Amino acid sequence: MTEELRVAVERRNGGAVLYTRGYINNVGGEEIANRAYELMDDGVRALLLNLRDTKIVNSIGISILIEIIEKMMDSGGKIGFCCLTPVIHKTFQIMGLANYASIFDTEEAAVREMNLS
């Protein structure tokens, strides 16, 4: 029944792209946070989360994503999201996440804008 979240990391030009697959709930959000904080501890200051294989999120998972954004902003870095379903995009806007992180339609556009190529 559960859709355990999986995260794959690809390092790119001083930054990284995190590919998520599955449900971003409290457990999934913590998994993303753990990977993101490891990368930040390693000096990464540009993170792109590609959610192309995530179709369901909940407000607890998004609140953890907001915490990641805050930590990245505190360290002078930036976070972007790409490949969101329309409903996830709308949910991000409701919770204000879209005001503090860049959202791109495609990974190509995100990589270009965030200098991750």
Added chain:
Amino acid sequence: MTQTAERQMELTLPMVPDIEIAAARAAANLARELGMSSERVDEMTHAIIEACINAREHSGCADGRMYLRFVGTSAGDGNPRVDVWITDHGRGFDVSEARTRRQKLGAAHKRGWGLQIIEAHMDEVDITTSDDGTTIHMVKFEKKNHD
């Protein structure tokens, strides 16, 4: 034209982690059978997830269960609707406080967005709450202008 109930489903679910996925999938299957579009189904799914999480996390109910009822109707006009009732036997809550609660980036407490998400994703939301429990009734239409 008189609407005809075409699909009904009742579920009693334990309040365990991720049970909201089972509830959402059941409602989504019903909505798809009525011809509801995937984006509308996805919106309803996310609202149901938040309602179930609210019941599980905040109701404080003694029986550890939530009770769900889905009714899908279609009058053959290309505008199917799905009614969803989610009930818990918990302690109830202050709807006006929950409805006006707003968090922003930098706030110490970032949770509590469930009701805002539900109301944004559904077309009609009605909440009945008391010391004996809470029922949230939500309606999703294929077309928002359903006069």
